[in-house]
Amino acid sequence: MAVLDPDKLDLGFVVFCSVKLRVMNKQNANAFERLIADVPQVAECYNISGEFDYLLKVYTPDMATYKEFILNTLGSIEPIGSIQSTFVMNHVKQSYGLSL
Numbered sequence: 835m836a837v838l839d840p841d842k843l844d845l846g847f848v849v850f851c852s853v854k855l856r857v858m859n860k861q862n863a864n865a866f867e868r869l870i871a872d873v874p875q876v877a878e879c880y881n882i883s884g885e886f887d888y889l890l891k892v893y894t895p896d897m898a899t900y901k902e903f904i905l906n907t908l909g910s911i912e913p914i915g916s917i918q919s920t921f922v923m924n925h926v927k928q929s930y931g932l933s934l
Contacts, residue, residue, distance in 0.1 A: 844895045845894060846893075846895070847894045847895060847900060848891070848892070848921075848922035848925075849892045849894070849920065849922065850889060850891055850892075850920040850922070851891075851904075851908070851918070852886035852889055852919075852920070853866075853886060853888040853889075853908070853914055854886045854887050854914075854916045854917075855915055856913055858887050863913075865911075866888070866911060866913045866914070867879070869911050870888075870911070875903055876890050876892055877892070886918065904917065
């Protein structure tokens with residue numbers, strides 16, 4: 835596994851994006867997952883429980899690019915009902931793999 839520095843790739847603006855589908859059912863979930871798999875800005879995608887249905891880890895160069903990502907990319911995915919963005923201010927701990 836190679837670990838790349840997002841800042842050196844001009845992708846240092848990190849956002850956790852919570853996504854709620856309009857209706858959470860098999861058809862919408864499959865459509866969302868199929869579409870999000872091909873989005874290069876999304877490094878990770880988790881189906882979660884709670885208020886939101888999915889949690890995305892998104893890398894972009896800056897806020898303006900993230901805004902365009904929300905409007906043009908996520909905004910074009912039909913099953914999405916709402917989005918909440920949480921901006922990363924500092925990486926405190928980041929692990930790769932599991933400790934045994």
